[in-house]
Amino acid sequence: IINFKWRKFAKTRYVIFIGLYFLYLLSFMAAVTLDSGRVHQGNVINHLIISFSIIVLALGFMFIIAEIMQMIAYRKHYFGTYNVIDLGSTILPMIYAVGVFLRSSWRFEYVGISMLFVYVDFILRLRVFKEFGIPIFIMIEIFKRVRGPIVIIAMMVFAYTHIYWLLFSYMEVTDLVGDSPVTNDFSTPQRALVSVFFFVTGSFGGLSGAFGNPTVALLAIVFSFMTAVLLLNILIALMSDVV
Known part of the structure; x- marks a missing residue:
């Protein structure tokens, strides 16, 4: 039954979800890269940083809603390793994006940890696919x-x-x-x-x-x-x- 549901509709939905998360990852990485001072700053760059930050906030808000729904459904069983990483990869980039709009310097303090959470979470989200799931499972074991x-x-x-x-x-x-x-x-x-x-x-x-x-x-x-x-x-x- 599980394989049937996966082939029928779940796989397509999850691929869409992974695609949205990949867009979220790219937007966040683009924003922090352009905002790092490694790129010559200007009006165009500033507009791009703001645009990418808006995408991060919009998609992050969607992911937060999904996490809240899981919290309600699983309650005390929610707080596992995977879900904690999911939360960190959603909340920390959103904090950075808010800092962009507030023009606050403290946003740079969270960049490194935020990037780590986002990258790790993206890799872990691929575990539903056999090619990635088996190596990830072996590493965890x-x-x-x-x-x-x-x-x-x-x-x-x-x-x-x-x-x-x-x-x-x-x-x-x-x-x-x-x-x-x-x-x-x-x-x-x-x-x-x-x-x-x-x-x-x-x-x-x-x-x-x-x-x-x-x-x-x-x-x-x-x-x-x-x-x-x-x-x-x-x-x-x-x-x-x-x-």
């Missing part, structure tokens, strides 16, 4: 299986961020690149977090000029062993069972 090791890695990243941030707060980096001192990539918690995150990929560039300190070197070796040798191999083993 892989994540479910490996979330334990991922949480452990995240905890280690947080721990090392705290450790190195404190160590570098009272340790002087003495190495030079040419005539310039090496930049301290652990001067703030944010920079420390980014630097430690790249440790997972084997990039220890943030520690340049500090490997002469035995504590720093030992901690880096322990981190590399725990993540690259142990946890990543555990991840591979768990993923192989799913695929």
Whole structure:
């Protein structure tokens, strides 16, 4: 029955819906690109930004109504991962579009997160088609299986961020690149977090000029062993069972 309904009318309706969402995505991406300062500003560009923002608001309002109808229908069962992403991909671009009309600078603060939500949501909406649904399902199942090791890695990243941030707060980096001192990539918690995150990929560039300190070197070796040798191999083993 489900296959019959899908072939009879549901597929056509969903293709139309995907088409509208694709127009929504293109309009939002065009608006933020033109509004980014990367394109020479002028009256024509400003009119285009406003036009694309109107499309974002119009289609976003339609998608919001659809989400509200789902909330009413499913109530407490509505708030799942997919629906939260749907909400984020609808509300955040609309906030940006409102900011365009208000000429407010705060709209730029949401652009990056908004773009991420919109792109991810568009990909997830393709899951009803077999060609996209199977890979998406496999990726979700892989994540479910490996979330334990991922949480452990995240905890280690947080721990090392705290450790190195404190160590570098009272340790002087003495190495030079040419005539310039090496930049301290652990001067703030944010920079420390980014630097430690790249440790997972084997990039220890943030520690340049500090490997002469035995504590720093030992901690880096322990981190590399725990993540690259142990946890990543555990991840591979768990993923192989799913695929």
